[in-house]
Amino acid sequence: xxxxxxxxxxxxxxxxxxxxxxxxxxxxxxxxxxxxxxxxxxxxxxxxxxxxxxxxxxxxxxxxxxxxxxxxxxxxxxxxxxxxxxxxxxxxxxxxxxxxxxxxxxxxxxxxxxxxxxxxxxxxxxxxxxxxxxxxxxxxxxxxxxxxxxxxxxxxxxxxxxxxxxxxxxxxxxxxxxxxxxxxxxxxxxxxxxxxxxxxxxxxxxxxxxxxxxxxxxxxxxxxxxxxxxxxxxxxxxxxxxxxxxxxxxxxxxxxxxxxxxxxxxx
Amino acid sequence: xxxxxxxxxxxxxxxxxxxxxxxxxxxxxxxxxxxxxxxxxxxxxxxxxxxxxxxxxxxxxxxxxxxxxxxxxxxxxxxxxxxxxxxxxxxxxxxxxxxxxxxxxxxxxxxxxxxxxxxxxxxxxxxxxxxxxxxxxxxxxxxxxxxxxxxxxxxxxxxxxxxxxxxxxxxxxxxxxxxxxxxxxxxxxxxxxxxxxxxxxxxxxxxxxxxxxxxxxxxxxxxxxxxxxxxxxxxxxxxxxxxxxxxxxxxxxxxxxxxxxxxxxxxx
Numbered sequence: 354x355x356x357x358x359x360x361x362x363x364x365x366x367x368x369x370x371x372x373x374x375x376x377x378x379x380x381x382x383x384x385x386x387x388x389x390x391x392x393x394x395x396x397x398x399x400x401x402x403x404x405x406x407x408x409x410x411x412x413x414x415x416x417x418x419x420x421x422x423x424x425x426x427x428x429x430x431x432x433x434x435x436x437x438x439x440x441x442x443x444x445x446x447x448x449x450x451x452x453x454x455x456x457x458x459x460x461x462x463x464x465x466x467x468x469x470x471x472x473x474x475x476x477x478x479x480x481x482x483x484x485x486x487x488x489x490x491x492x493x494x495x496x497x498x499x500x501x502x503x504x505x506x507x508x509x510x511x512x513x514x515x516x517x518x519x520x521x522x523x524x525x526x527x528x529x530x531x532x533x534x535x536x537x538x539x540x541x542x543x544x545x546x547x548x549x550x551x552x553x554x555x556x557x558x559x560x561x562x563x564x565x566x567x568x569x570x571x572x573x574x575x576x577x578x579x580x581x582x583x584x585x586x587x588x589x590x591x592x593x594x595x596x597x598x599x600x601x602x603x604x605x606x607x608x609x610x611x612x613x614x615x616x617x618x619x620x
Numbered sequence: 621x622x623x624x625x626x627x628x629x630x631x632x633x634x635x636x637x638x639x640x641x642x643x644x645x646x647x648x649x650x651x652x653x654x655x656x657x658x659x660x661x662x663x664x665x666x667x668x669x670x671x672x673x674x675x676x677x678x679x680x681x682x683x684x685x686x687x688x689x690x691x692x693x694x695x696x697x698x699x700x701x702x703x704x705x706x707x708x709x710x711x712x713x714x715x716x717x718x719x720x721x722x723x724x725x726x727x728x729x730x731x732x733x734x735x736x737x738x739x740x741x742x743x744x745x746x747x748x749x750x751x752x753x754x755x756x757x758x759x760x761x762x763x764x765x766x767x768x769x770x771x772x773x774x775x776x777x778x779x780x781x782x783x784x785x786x787x788x789x790x791x792x793x794x795x796x797x798x799x800x801x802x803x804x805x806x807x808x809x810x811x812x813x814x815x816x817x818x819x820x821x822x823x824x825x826x827x828x829x830x831x832x833x834x835x836x837x838x839x840x841x842x843x844x845x846x847x848x849x850x851x852x853x854x855x856x857x858x859x860x861x862x863x864x865x866x867x868x869x870x871x872x873x874x875x876x877x878x879x880x881x882x883x884x885x886x887x888x
Contacts, residue, residue: 399774399803505667535667535830540873562803565833565875588879606805610833611877613859 358427358441358523361387361556363410367422368402368580379418380406380580386573389523389556392546394567394588396560396603397577403560406577407528410558411438437524439469443517447529449509453501459512460497466519484515488545507538514545518553525549528560543569564607568592576600621692623791623824624678624711625654629687631673631848647673648848651687655792660818660825662835662856664870665845671828674845675796678826679713709739712785716797718778722769728755729765732784739788754783759813775806782810786817792824800829811837832874836860844870 368380380402387393395403405418412434414420425432427441438444446452453462463481467473472480485493488511501509510530517525527546531539547570549555559571567574567588574591576584576599583597595601629651632644648670655661665671676682677689680696688695691707699707712735715721722731732754733747742750752762758779769777778798785793795814799807815838817823827839835842836856844852846866854862862871 398805507667536832536873537666537830537869539875562805563875564804565877568876568879571879592878602805606808608877609808610804610837612836 359389359556360426360428361437361441361524362426363406364424364426365422366406366409367420368405368409368414368418369421370418378580380409380577382422383577383580383582385410385558385575387524387556387558390550390554391572392550392557392559392570394559394561394571394574395577396562396564396567396574397599398603399562401577402580403562403577404528407526407558407560410434410526411442411444439466439520439522441522442524442526443520443522445510445513445517445525445527445530447532449506449513449533450501452513453509455501457500458497459499459504462512462516463497463519466516470520480519481515484518485512487518488512488515489541490515507534507542510534510538510542511545514542514549518549523554524556524558526558526560529562530559531566532561532563539566546570564592564603565610568607576603621657622654622690623657623659623692625690625693626651626674626678626684627688627690628652629674629677629684629689631670631677631682632685646848648677648684651848651850653843653850653853655824655826657791658818658822658824659841660827660839662839662842663826663828663845664830664832664835664842665866666830666869669845669866670848671845672796675713675794675826675828679711679794680707705739709735709788710791711794712788712790712792713794713796714778714781714785714798716800718774718781718798718801719769721781722777724769726768727765728767728769728772728780731769731780732765732787735784735788750787751783754787757786757817758783759809775802775810778802778806778810779813782814786821786823789821790823792826794826794828796828797830798827799834800831807834808837814838830870832870 363385366380366383367378369376369378371377383406385393395406397403408414409420409423410425425434464477467477467480481497482493485496490496490508490511531542534542543566546557550557561567571588574586574588575582576597578599584591584595584600591600592604595604629648630646631648632646634644651674663671677684691699694703729751732751736742736747736750751765755762755764760776760779799810802810811834814825818825825838839856842854842856843850844862844864844867846864852862852864852867862868
């Protein structure tokens with residue numbers, strides 16, 4: 354059963370494109386290890402290949418980009434990336450407004466997600482309301498009748514998490530899940546993900562450029578630079594003893610935002 | 621002298637769409653807020669607190685429902701001719717979505733020269749020289765004038781928007797979440813660039829943001845908006861602590877500097 358999957362592994366992911374007639378490597382031999390109940394952060398500057406990796410992991414490589422290497426295994430068994438979606442992995446993206454069909458209500462979105470698992474009717478409604486309550490949406494019955502334009506970004510981001518829960522996929526791929534939210538909403542959504550990791554044993558791939566988000570939530574960190582993994586380790590080690598130059602630059606830029614840190618906390 | 625001043629400003633929108641039958645929604649009420657020449661003010665608050673609406677009123681893009689916005693002591697509504705042109709030159713803006721703020725078919729040089737054509741009497745040659753100077757000022761190359769926005773990264777296009785805002789030599793630039801779409805290293809670079817420009821040119825700034833961590837890099841004063849009112853207005857000092865409830869909420873939500881550390885998290 355895929356829902357029992359406890360270990361999702363990506364090996365040797367290589368993505369190339371052609372620019373000015375020449376091959377250009379975008380992601381070079383990247384490996385990732387996701388385990389249930391753990392948050393793995395994938396960090397790096399803009400254009401380092403974070404989001405591409407997240408897409409390729411789901412078999413959603415964009416047009417013009419070719420995957421020339423890479424293997425996905427679930428509990429040691431080879432799996433086609435397209436077979437992960439909605440079964441092994443659920444997704445939360447940065448721009449919630451573009452992730453919903455503007456013509457459909459939240460109820461229609463929830464029905465579609467549940468119908469894919471063969472759950473319909475009253476049982477579908479019961480599960481949708483429960484998931485919406487779990488992510489902290491007030492008055493879920495009212496929210497079910499709303500269209501995306503009637504909801505704030507924070508509500509939509511919660512709804513996206515609720516839909517991810519409905520799939521009951523054991524892993525969540527979160528690509529900059531809080532970048533578009535204000536600080537207070539960001540803190541709430543991060544706390545919610547943390548709680549789902551603890552309560553449901555969700556395994557999370559957290560793609561972000563903000564080392565503050567990493568410090569808040571991650572257990573392990575993989576640092577990408579120009580498509581290559583330059584560092585990988587437990588979160589404390591990456592902050593306390595960053596080895597690669599791109600990691601040091603990320604950590605230094607981040608800590609520069611905390612001029613009031615006590616001396617013993619300074620690098 | 622206060623450069624730009626909101627006096628008892630309120631803004632109410634009527635909802636209900638075309639027929640306007642819905643209830644009125646008050647977005648801002650009783651706003652008294654001024655920006656002095658050369659000052660740098662941070663405007664913070666949660667989503668929906670009225671930050672961007674206030675920015676639009678200060679820019680003259682919308683008119684307040686009550687109260688007045690004053691430019692150099694004169695109400696915006698009363699500005700005519702040369703005075704109005706001076707206001708348009710003096711107050712510039714940079715928005716969050718940089719790619720949406722430039723014409724994708726116009727080359728960078730034309731985009732930056734646009735305010736020069738409308739707001740100054742510079743000739744074509746002088747405009748080209750000024751564009752080259754502005755590109756250098758924001759850390760780009762004069763050769764970038766020939767590029768199209770699609771040939772640049774998001775961070776570079778945001779610098780182009782800053783160069784365009786600087787072009788007419790403004791007294792004040794309003795940055796409405798202008799760095800929020802950039803990655804953190806770029807955000808810091810852009811803010812440090814603006815702080816440097818402020819020192820050299822004496823430009824005043826209003827930085828609208830929800831990230832309190834960025835504020836000390838550019839701003840010397842902070843105003844907190846909550847549900848359309850200014851609930852706190854104070855200088856930015858080392859170890860800044862906000863007193864208002866909205867300020868507490870923002871401060872408690874600051875991300876930790878290191879794993880296992882929660883800064884400013886208050887007990888009780």
